[in-house]
Amino acid sequence: MEERTVGHYGGKFIPFHKGHLYSITKAASQVDHLYVVVSYDESRDRKLCKDAGLEYMDFKRRQQWMMTSTKGMSNVTVLAVEDPPWENEEHMWLEGGRRMIEAIPEKITHIFSSESSYDHWFRKIYGEDIQHVIIDEARRIFPISATKIRNEGVFANWDMIPEAAKPYYAKKIAVVGVESCGKSTLTRNLAQLFGTEYVEEYGRTVSEEIGDGSSLLTEEHYKEIVFGHKHMEFQKIKKANKLLFIDSEAVVSQYYAKMYLGQELDFIEGVIQSQDYDLYLFLEPDVKWVADGYRTFNDPEVREHTNKILKQMFDVRGIEYVSIGGNYEERLDKSIEQITKLMAN
The missing domain is CATH 3.40.50.620 (HUPs)
Known part of the structure; x- marks a missing residue:
């Protein structure tokens, strides 16, 4: 034998x-x-x-x-x-x-x-x-x-990195801010420019499914939003090319829960603590407000007030972010500059 x-x-x-x-x-x-x-x-x-x-x-x-x-x-x-x-x-x-x-x-x-x-x-x-x-x-x-x-x-x-290992090295970039500050447009454009994947704002998807804006979302809806968003993120990172762009994240979801339910939700806080993004791009609300049937804070003073609330929510949690303002062209250029620095590290 x-x-x-x-x-x-x-x-x-x-x-x-x-x-x-x-x-x-x-x-x-x-x-x-x-x-x-x-x-x-x-x-x-x-x-x-x-x-x-x-x-x-x-x-x-x-x-x-x-x-x-x-x-x-x-x-x-x-x-x-x-x-x-x-x-x-x-x-x-x-x-x-x-x-x-x-x-x-x-x-x-x-x-x-x-x-x-x-x-x-x-x-x-x-x-x-x-x-x-x-x-x-x-x-x-x-x-x-x-x-x-x-x-x-x-x-x-x-x-030269095998597919199984690539998600570990891919950098995750969260694009955050209050409503109508250009998050979705910038996220899509950056993903296109860098030839990679992005995660859509799942809160928008849920709002559109129920046929109304954030004011009618219940606690159960917020569970669907944060866990559904995280699931999409896990799926997209497997296909990402060096970078993954994320439109909003759990702090933004907590902000909306605070604004519309009048309280912060413990399960959202748990998701926030588990997040490990490499870069936060915080978009300032200094572009024109655009009505889309799901947005409510049109008044400039109210927008500035809600922007301060969201920033404070990042600050108290010790989450660092880069403020991105200016017109759409300037926002794109500033974002690319930050991403290029991140990739060089």
Whole structure:
């Protein structure tokens, strides 16, 4: 009976990229079963991310990206193994290798990597009979490395990020303000200019469904608005190209609840606390008020008063925003300037 071939491919995967995915796919085609192992050490990994200006990605997230990317490969199992504390290079290799052998429930017959220099260590760990298979050492198929991405940034190498990981890196930009300040128009225009997705104001959708404006919305309607809006956001981020633009968010919903129901709602506050937008563009009400059948605050003094209320609601929650005013052209240019700064960070 022919021996079952069992492969091992490992790394830190900070970050996971298409070169890794290519190697996994290539390796899986050469053995009966392939074990992909995410090596992790929280303090080391946090430092790597911090030095690269990346948000910390824990090993579970990296493991999930690879599991999602390989879910169609029935002979691939993704594991995670904690690296030993640093003592010296030999200890790291030998003790790390021992932990790999212990974690993988089968005898390893093949080791896959993109580095021929690792051969010495693999033979010391797994024995002289181990088959070390080098995959695209020159990186001709996918000219990328995790080091390159850390040095240059994710956005500079966006095409090399697997689809499963892209939502994690996409920046979310909320466009907020009181009624008739151009939020919907600006949100659509920015999404078009940056070639990406946007989330419509779900409160408008619900208002149109009931056939009246915000004054007739009940607490149940606000539940539909905030949770429906959040669901749309989760769906759109999966298709976003580096950026996702969001027309209004939960603070704006809380503002309308306060204005029309006379109280702030606890469940909306919970949504506010869970929000993690990268940039808030706060549109000032200094453009012409446009009647559309759903708007009520036409008086300039009232608009200024409600604008102050909404700003205070952001301020008391410690949410920073960038004030965007002027005519429509100026608003567009100011917004693009802020977004360009965000993408450069």
